[in-house]
Amino acid sequence: MSVxxxxxxxxxxxxxxxxxxxxxxxxxxxxxxxxxxxxxxxWVLIYGVLTLLEGPEDxxxxxxxxxxxxxxxxxxxxxxxxxxxxxxxxxxxxxxxxLVVMFSAGYMAGEGGLPRYYAALCLFTAAMSMLVxxxxxxxxxxxxxxVGACSYLLxxxxxxxxxxxxxxxxxxxxxxxxxxxLLLALALLWRDVGDLSYVAVFAAAPELSAGIVTAxxxxxxxxxxGKSAQFPLQIWLPDAMEGPTPxxxxxxxxxxxxxxxxxxARSWPLFSLSTDALxxxxxxxxVTAVGAAAAALVQSDIKKxxxxxxxxxxxxxxxxxxxxxxxxxxxxxxxxxxxxxxLFLGSGSVIHGCGSQELEEMGGLFKKMPITGVTWLxxxxxxxxxxxLAGFFSKDEILHEVIGAGPAWAAILFGASLFTAFxxxxxTRLAFFDxxxxxxxxxxxxxxxxxPLIVLASLAATLGFGGAWLAETIGAHHGSLDxxxxxxxxxxxxxxxxxxxxxxxVDHPAFTRAPGPRLAALMRSGWGADAFVQRAVLRPVAVASxxxxxxxxxxxxxxxxxxxxxxxRAVGKTLTSLQSGDVQWYATMLGAGAVALLALVSxxxxxx
Amino acid sequence: xxxxxxxxxxxxxxxxxxxxxRDLVAILASVEIMxxxxxxxxxGLAAAGAPLGAHEGAVEATGVMVIVLAAAExxxxxxxxxxxxxxxxxTRVDELTEVKG
Numbered sequence: 001m002s003v004x005x006x007x008x009x010x011x012x013x014x015x016x017x018x019x020x021x022x023x024x025x026x027x028x029x030x031x032x033x034x035x036x037x038x039x040x041x042x043w044v045l046i047y048g049v050l051t052l053l054e055g056p057e058d059x060x061x062x063x064x065x066x067x068x069x070x071x072x073x074x075x076x077x078x079x080x081x082x083x084x085x086x087x088x089x090x091x092x093x094x095x096x097x098x099l100v101v102m103f104s105a106g107y108m109a110g111e112g113g114l115p116r117y118y119a120a121l122c123l124f125t126a127a128m129s130m131l132v133x134x135x136x137x138x139x140x141x142x143x144x145x146x147v148g149a150c151s152y153l154l155x156x157x158x159x160x161x162x163x164x165x166x167x168x169x170x171x172x173x174x175x176x177x178x179x180x181x182l183l184l185a186l187a188l189l190w191r192d193v194g195d196l197s198y199v200a201v202f203a204a205a206p207e208l209s210a211g212i213v214t215a216x217x218x219x220x221x222x223x224x225x226g227k228s229a230q231f232p233l234q235i236w237l238p239d240a241m242e243g244p245t246p247x248x249x250x251x252x253x254x255x256x257x258x259x260x261x262x263x264x265a266r267s268w269p270l271f272s273l274s275t276d277a278l279x280x281x282x283x284x285x286x287v288t289a290v291g292a293a294a295a296a297l298v299q300s301d302i303k304k305x306x307x308x309x310x311x312x313x314x315x316x317x318x319x320x321x322x323x324x325x326x327x328x329x330x331x332x333x334x335x336x337x338x339x340x341x342x343l344f345l346g347s348g349s350v351i352h353g354c355g356s357q358e359l360e361e362m363g364g365l366f367k368k369m370p371i372t373g374v375t376w377l378x379x380x381x382x383x384x385x386x387x388x389l390a391g392f393f394s395k396d397e398i399l400h401e402v403i404g405a406g407p408a409w410a411a412i413l414f415g416a417s418l419f420t421a422f423x424x425x426x427x428t429r430l431a432f433f434d435x436x437x438x439x440x441x442x443x444x445x446x447x448x449x450x451x452p453l454i455v456l457a458s459l460a461a462t463l464g465f466g467g468a469w470l471a472e473t474i475g476a477h478h479g480s481l482d483x484x485x486x487x488x489x490x491x492x493x494x495x496x497x498x499x500x501x502x503x504x505x506v507d508h509p510a511f512t513r514a515p516g517p518r519l520a521a522l523m524r525s526g527w528g529a530d531a532f533v534q535r536a537v538l539r540p541v542a543v544a545s546x547x548x549x550x551x552x553x554x555x556x557x558x559x560x561x562x563x564x565x566x567x568x569r570a571v572g573k574t575l576t577s578l579q580s581g582d583v584q585w586y587a588t589m590l591g592a593g594a595v596a597l598l599a600l601v602s603x604x605x606x607x608x
Numbered sequence: 609x610x611x612x613x614x615x616x617x618x619x620x621x622x623x624x625x626x627x628x629x630r631d632l633v634a635i636l637a638s639v640e641i642m643x644x645x646x647x648x649x650x651x652g653l654a655a656a657g658a659p660l661g662a663h664e665g666a667v668e669a670t671g672v673m674v675i676v677l678a679a680a681e682x683x684x685x686x687x688x689x690x691x692x693x694x695x696x697x698x699t700r701v702d703e704l705t706e707v708k709g
Contacts, residue, residue, distance in 0.1 A: 581705030584635075588627050 008080035011047055011129040015040035019122035026115020034105035037118035038098055040125045045094025051087040081135035084473040089132040089262060092337045093255050097125050099452035100250040103345050106449035107246055107352055117157055124150035128255055136197035137186050147256045148175050155243040167239035174236035178226015185219035202269040217270050217277035228260030228314045231288040235529045237311055241303040245351060249344030253310050254337035261317045261333050265326040282322025286409040289315030291527060293419035298524045301357050302347045305427045310340055312416060319413055320398040323405035327476025328397040335390035335463050339382035342456035346376040349449055350431055353442040359430040361438035368442040371450050373432050375457035380428050382460040384421040385493045393464030396489055400482040417489055421496025429504035611652035618645035632689045632699040640678060647674045
């Protein structure tokens with residue numbers, strides 16, 4: 001074991017300590033808070049890089065502490081394991097989080113409650129590290145829940161705005177539905193394996209019955225679906241855009257929402273044993289990829305475009321997982337983290353400059369914000385899949401793998417790629433080209449906002465060439481570039497870009513007119529998912545709650561509570577008259593009682 | 609048998625006094641009669657040869673002890689009566705209804 005690996009626990013404790021420190025001293029030392037907060041993700045980044053340089057462990061256990069040892073069966077252990085997969089995730093999390101903290105120093109300047117903001121970011125870093133380096137499902141679950149809590153805190157950062165507070169609650173509750181699945185998977189594995197460390201579960205997996213493996217995989221998948229905003233639990237992510245934009249870049253694009261993909265990749269020895277679970281994963285990924293991409297076509301808010309884009313790209317990753325290519329999924333996770341964080345931070349820069357999120361109030365920003373413009377173009381090209389940018393390589397690997405697994409799903413993903421190019425071209429033209437339509441004075445942000453854009457843009461441009469290295473590091477299969485797929489997807493990307501560009505130019509004030517206002521409105525609302533949930537889940541729950549309130553709570557529970565009070569009062573009123581204050585009356589009753597007792601005793605004792 | 613009849617009669621007289629007399633001092637005196645009747649019953653039965661105590665003289669000792677206790681009780685009771693009389697300017701129990709519910 002290498003020296004670095006001995007200190008795996010610092011990945012959690014250092015950011016945690018910094019979170020506490022920032023929260024404590026943030027108020028008096030406000031100006032230095034970003035500089036303090038950036039230490040947390042920097043440590044994670046440095047650790048990840050050092051591990052990759054030293055060569056990560058093959059084993060899934062580096063060190064551990066015992067926990068709950070009094071539980072039957074030897075208790076639980078929480079340990080850390082930094083293998084190739086964890087190390088890659090650590091680098092992604094550390095780098096994006098560090099850049100986001102840096103960007104926030106410019107973007108969030110002058111906001112109230114900044115210690116809370118940076119403390120939550122540090123806490124998020126700690127939680128995400130915990131999730132990534134856990135050596136078993138227990139540690140993963142702890143991190144999993146903590147990142148959800150941080151997501152809640154940061155979406156609701158502007159909690160005085162009802163929309164933000166509601167979005168935070170919605171995100172928390174929706175992901176909770178998935179978390180129940182994850183918890184059930186843990187319970188199932190605990191019952192049948194008796195140990196939740198990866199080593200034990202994966203060693204026992206081949207001996208488990210097929211039904212158990214499929215059930216555990218599907219339950220894990222439910223957790224992944226909730227966290228990664230896949231169909232049918234995708235509804236929370238568009239609303240999560242109420243949070244500050246750097247948070248959207250970090251949590252809701254690059255890292256936390258990718259945790260679902262990480263979970264499936266981590267549990268691969270389990271998933272690979274169940275073809276049914278893989279088929280379900282592929283179907284969910286395909287449906288999500290195309291559905292969310294279509295919804296992104298007609299959004300009017302730049303962050304909503306990116307939110308649906310994120311859901312769609314995560315769908316690509318799930319499709320790759322379902323096709324059996326977890327290496328391709330992780331490759332796309334890494335490239336997507338770079339270019340989607342770039343696009344989100346770019347949109348943050350635009351919002352900072354224009355003071356609006358509406359595409360209608362932008363336009364012509366390329367000349368006024370050249371750095372943001374150029375980096376945005378790189379990110380958009382990577383998202384659309386233009387060679388030789390990062391997204392091109394990872395997306396083509398996914399498409400290639402999915403063709404092998406199911407041609408019908410591959411056709412759907414090609415359609416989603418076309419939509420992807422279309423919506424990003426439309427958003428790009430609406431925001432950056434033609435004339436400025438808003439009323440603000442667009443300007444470039446300070447250096448702390450430019451540097452992250454430049455770093456991420458250079459990564460989004462070059463990461464695609466690291467596919468073979470990445471596959472080797474995480475121990476996955478790497479497919480060579482498929483020329484036919486590459487050609488087809490490039491042609492589709494160019495077609496989509498041109499079409500999106502043209503539509504944005506011709507019909508931007510009301511794109512909703514084509515292909516029909518009703519369809520467009522349906523797509524804009526994310527295929528009516530919110531309305532459906534409102535009708536199918538929330539309203540029945542509300543009706544049932546009201547029925548329980550009037551039927552059970554009022555008629556039974558309250559009746560018992562109030563009835564006993566009424567009875568006690570009536571009895572008290574009756575007995576009051578006995579307390580006359582006349583001692584001789586008491587003595588009479590005493591005597592009568594004694595006589596009665598005597599009579600009773602002699603009556604009972606008669607038979608003895 | 610006559611001992612029982614006499615002591616039960618005494619006890620009932622005492623009880624009647626406790627329940628009917630309105631004056632605290634008279635009630636106390638009635639209580640003393642009840643105590644005396646109980647002691648008399650005990651001692652009388654022992655004298656008639658009833659098998660009451662395991663040890664010889666135990667019943668008589670108990671009787672003596674009750675008499676002593678009754679003296680102490682009378683002292684405390686009368687002190688209380690004096691205290692009540694000073695405080696409420698009366699010793700009639702039908703006027704002392706402070707604790708009426």
